[in-house]
Amino acid sequence: MRTVLFFLAVFLIIGCDNSEDFFLYQDSSPRVLIKREADTVFTTELNDSFKLSSHIYRVNVNYFSDQKISIVTTTNFKSDSVKVYNNNLAFVYFNNEGISQISFSASDCYNKKGIANLTVVTFKNLPPVAEVTVIKTAIHSPLEIEIDASASYDLDARFGGSIVEYEYKLNDLTQVSSHSTFPYIFGVSGQKQISVRVKDNDGAWSDEKTVYITL
Numbered sequence: 488m489r490t491v492l493f494f495l496a497v498f499l500i501i502g503c504d505n506s507e508d509f510f511l512y513q514d515s516s517p518r519v520l521i522k523r524e525a526d527t528v529f530t531t532e533l534n535d536s537f538k539l540s541s542h543i544y545r546v547n548v549n550y551f552s553d554q555k556i557s558i559v560t561t562t563n564f565k566s567d568s569v570k571v572y573n574n575n576l577a578f579v580y581f582n583n584e585g586i587s588q589i590s591f592s593a594s595d596c597y598n599k600k601g602i603a604n605l606t607v608v609t610f611k612n613l614p615p616v617a618e619v620t621v622i623k624t625a626i627h628s629p630l631e632i633e634i635d636a637s638a639s640y641d642l643d644a645r646f647g648g649s650i651v652e653y654e655y656k657l658n659d660l661t662q663v664s665s666h667s668t669f670p671y672i673f674g675v676s677g678q679k680q681i682s683v684r685v686k687d688n689d690g691a692w693s694d695e696k697t698v699y700i701t702l
Contacts, residue, residue, distance in 0.1 A: 517593040517601035518551040519558070521577075536608045537581060538646035540689075544579040546605060550593055562589045581609045612689040613642035615650055617696040619683040630673040630702050637667040639685045639693070652686040656695075676702045 520529035524545045537544050548558055548571065560569040560577070564587055568580040571591075581587055589605040618638035624631050634655055641648035655662045655669045657679065662669060673679060682697040 516599040517595050519591050519593050519601040519603040520549040521591055521603045521605060522547050522549075531603045532606075533604070534606045536610065538613075538643050538648075539581055539584065539609055539611050541646050542580075544581060544607065546577040546579060546591075548575050548577055548591055548603075550574065550601065559592050559594075560589055561592070562587060579605075579607075581607070584609055584611055610643075612687070612691055613648065614691045615639060615641040615648070615685045615687040615693040617683050617685045617693040619681070619696050619698055621681055621698055621700045623700070623702070624670070628672045630676060632671055632673070632679075632700065632702070634669040634671065634681060634683065635667065636669075636683045636685060639667070639683075641687045643687075647688075649688050650685045651688050654684045654686070654692075656682040673702060 520531060521533050522529045523533070523535060524547055529547070529549050533546075550558070558571045558574045558577075560571060562569060564581075564583050564585075567582060567587055567589070569577055569589060570580075571577045577591070579587075579589065585608075587607045587609055589607070591603045591605070592600055594600045616639060617636060618640070620635045620638070622633045622635060624633050634657075636653050636655075639650050639653070641650055650667070651665065653664050653667055653669070655664065655671075657671060658673070660671075678699055678701045680697060680699055682695045684695045685693045687693075
């Protein structure tokens with residue numbers, strides 16, 4: 488009985504005192520994993536991009552440990568704010584364009600640590616890209632065409648970016664429209680130059696895309 492009490496007392500005294508003992512080696516390090524809310528797989532290294540006007544970047548946090556731990560975050564931009572709720576959901580408030588690096592770390596009572604790193608390229612806006620094809624329709628005239636810019640896209644469509652206006656240039660005509668197609672009848676035959684550019688919902692215009700057609 489005295490032997491049992493002795494070993495019980497030793498166990499209680501040792502507890503979590505960071506000693507180089509049997510219990511330290513038996514303890515496994517905490518493991519921290521993160522993922523975007525839309526993803527299904529957790530990882531220790533997450534690389535992503537984020538549009539600043541999207542307000543809040545959400546990160547799911549998962550961890551494995553035999554001990555009670557607390558998630559601690561560090562960021563290379565002091566103005567960025569990271570809030571962790573219940574050790575499993577983080578809200579990141581970005582305030583800078585550039586590359587933000589955030590570490591999620593957890594230490595147990597044996598000072599063993601697990602780390603997951605988040606690297607995010609933040610930006611205010613990405614410009615749209617114009618794409619154009621020209622179709623010879625010849626419905627009302629042999630010189631009738633239709634300009635189709637429906638394949639144009641916004642580089643930050645994932646963050647709510649969209650095309651809102653189309654600018655068509657042909658001959659001496661410049662026409663701005665909310666429609667992705669534009670019909671036109673030329674007066675004379677020959678080689679024609681047609682240019683299109685598009686504007687996104689942040690007010691940014693794309694570079695012109697130019698094609699040539701012979702009628």
